[in-house]
Amino acid sequence: MEGIVKKFMFINRKAPYGTIYALESLEVVLISAAFDQDVSLAFVDDGVYQLKKGQQTKGIETKNFSPTYRALDGYDIEKLYVEQESLEARGLTEEDLLVDVTVLSRKEMGEMMEQQDVLLSF
Amino acid sequence: MKFGILVNEGPYQHQASDSAYLFCKAALEKGHEIHRVFFYHDGVNNSSRLTEPPQDDRNIVNRWSKLAEEHKLDLVVCVAAALRRGIQDENLAPGFRISGLGQLVETGIEADRTLTFGD
Amino acid sequence: MLHIINKSPQERNSLESCLRVAQDGGTLLLIEDAVYAATRGNAAAAKLREAQSRFKVCVLQADLEARGMADHLIDGVTTVDYGGFVDLAAQHKNCQSWL
Numbered sequence: 001m002e003g004i005v006k007k008f009m010f011i012n013r014k015a016p017y018g019t020i021y022a023l024e025s026l027e028v029v030l031i032s033a034a035f036d037q038d039v040s041l042a043f044v045d046d047g048v049y050q051l052k053k054g055q056q057t058k059g060i061e062t063k064n065f066s067p068t069y070r071a072l073d074g075y076d077i078e079k080l081y082v083e084q085e086s087l088e089a090r091g092l093t094e095e096d097l098l099v100d101v102t103v104l105s106r107k108e109m110g111e112m113m114e115q116q117d118v119l120l121s122f
Numbered sequence: 123m124k125f126g127i128l129v130n131e132g133p134y135q136h137q138a139s140d141s142a143y144l145f146c147k148a149a150l151e152k153g154h155e156i157h158r159v160f161f162y163h164d165g166v167n168n169s170s171r172l173t174e175p176p177q178d179d180r181n182i183v184n185r186w187s188k189l190a191e192e193h194k195l196d197l198v199v200c201v202a203a204a205l206r207r208g209i210q211d212e213n214l215a216p217g218f219r220i221s222g223l224g225q226l227v228e229t230g231i232e233a234d235r236t237l238t239f240g241d
Numbered sequence: 242m243l244h245i246i247n248k249s250p251q252e253r254n255s256l257e258s259c260l261r262v263a264q265d266g267g268t269l270l271l272i273e274d275a276v277y278a279a280t281r282g283n284a285a286a287a288k289l290r291e292a293q294s295r296f297k298v299c300v301l302q303a304d305l306e307a308r309g310m311a312d313h314l315i316d317g318v319t320t321v322d323y324g325g326f327v328d329l330a331a332q333h334k335n336c337q338s339w340l
Contacts, residue, residue, distance in 0.1 A: 004231055013258065013340065021130075024163055027202060031223040035231065045258050083262065110264040114242055118230040119337040121238050122130060122163070123331050130340070137273045141247075144303075145330075148323035154331070235330050237245070238338040 006117040007038045012047030013121065016066070017057070022050045023065050025122035030068070033075035040079035040116075041072075042109065043101070048086045051097040069099045083109045125149050126233030127159040128226065130240030132167035133182035134175070139168050142239040143185055150193050157233040158196040159186070160226045161218075163240070166204040169197070171215035183215045190217030198225045242266075243329050243336035244296070247273040250285035255339040260291055263337075268329055269296040270321070276305045280313035293317055301326060 010029050016022040032039050043051060050066070057064040072080070080101040087093060087103070094103055104112060113119060127146060131138035146156050161168050173183040190197050197218045199209060204220055211220060230236050244263055250256045256278050259269065269292050271279055278285050279300045292298050302320040305311050314320070321329065330336055 006231055008227070008230055011337070013255075020163060024203060028162075028223050028226060032227045034224065035227045037227070037231065044262060045254060085261070106262045107264075110262045113262070113337060114264045114335075116335055118236050119238075119335060120128065120226075120230070120236070121240065121338050121340040125327075125330065137247075141272060144323045145326055149327045152324060152327055154327065235336060237330060237336055238340065240247075240338060240340040 005036065005038055007040070007115060008032060008118045008120065009040050009042055009113060009116040011042045011044065011113075011119060011121045012050055013045040015046040015049040016055070017060065017062060021122040022047075026065060026068055028120065028122075029072070029077060030075060033077055039077050040081060040112070041077070042113070043080070043082045043086070044109065045086050046090075048082055048090060048092060051080075051082065051099060051101065052092065053096055053098040066098055072099070081109060081112060123235065124155045124157045124233045126157045126229035126236035128236065128238045128240075129159060129161050129165040129168060130163045130238065132164035133173065135164070136241050138239040138241065139165065139182055139186075140180075143182070143189065145237065145239070146189060146195070150189075156193070156195055158198055158225065158229045160229055161197070161199045162203050162223075162226065164207065166199045166207055166209045169199045169204075169209055169215050169218040170213050172213050173215075187215050187217040200226070243333040244269045245336060245338045246271055246275040246278070247338070247340070249274040250278045250283070250288060256285065256288055256292070259339045260288060260295070265295045267296055267333060268299060270299045270301065270326065270329055272301040272304055272326070276300050276308060276310060279305075279315050279318045280310045281315055282313070286315070289315060289318075299325070299329065
């Protein structure tokens with residue numbers, strides 16, 4: 001296993017809080033940082049809502065895990081890809097997001113996915 | 123070929139665990155290897171030995187245990203997801219073990235293909 | 242790439258999303274509730290036709306039969322058993338489940 005570097009992509013297509021997928025996906029992402037792999041995150045469809053600025057979860061008595069996306073940088077996880085049409089279809093722009101991302105067209109996102117070795121969807 | 127399998131949903135509620143099991147069985151019959159089956163999210167509930175389905179239904183948990191015994195499968199239940207859902211060593215079915223998320227990443231690295239079964 | 246879809250096109254957008262984003266080529270495998278997408282008269286028929294023009298489209302026979310829809314399968318869709326599913330996963334360089 002030592003020395004093998006694979007391209008891992010974590011694909012997020014679900015909104016936060018309604019289900020636990022976004023939070024538990026983020027937990028795997030953080031762990032993956034310890035394995036020195038080529039890690040990227042893709043946000044498609046409702047997954048883009050995970051990155052919306054200004055999440056206030058006090059009222060639903062649930063932990064707000066959105067600040068963690070900003071901490072990914074500290075784990076050397078810097079490839080956050082957001083699909084353009086998914087943002088547009090939800091009335092969002094890059095300005096609405098809480099972290100720096102690379103916005104990709106659907107074609108570019110498809111190409112990015114094609115290049116991966118391991119695609120994990122939650 | 124070595125397959126890694128990720129199961130994201132619990133038994134009975136979703137078909138994910140059934141599909142994953144039937145995939146593993148078919149892969150083994152074809153002479154492939156299953157590097158590991160990793161149970162995450164509600165998928166950890168596939169490991170509860172307290173599961174008791176009606177007699178005329180398949181026993182999803184026992185089926186995994188049996189496959190593990192026959193083929194020395196490594197069935198790993200994510201510790202963080204398990205603790206959240208009340209799965210601990212004392213209610214773990216045979217053949218399963220509780221371990222960290224690193225085991226999933228390791229499978230991604232070591233298996234030739236990693237497949238996800240979820241909702 | 243092998244694209245695995247498991248939801249009915251009337252319930253979720255996974256087929257639509259896959260067709261929107263995924264690069265042409267490779268195989269699209271419909272399992273579980275996604276098998277309904279490959280049945281005659283379904284409102285998603287246009288999407289399936291698009292899929293057939295861009296991917297090889299396969300459906301898991303056991304899921305189709307379980308749902309009583311084997312008699313409604315659209316022409317040109319290949320049926321596979323679980324062994325065929327394994328072969329598809331082995332034949333493609335990578336795979337993605339559109340959850």
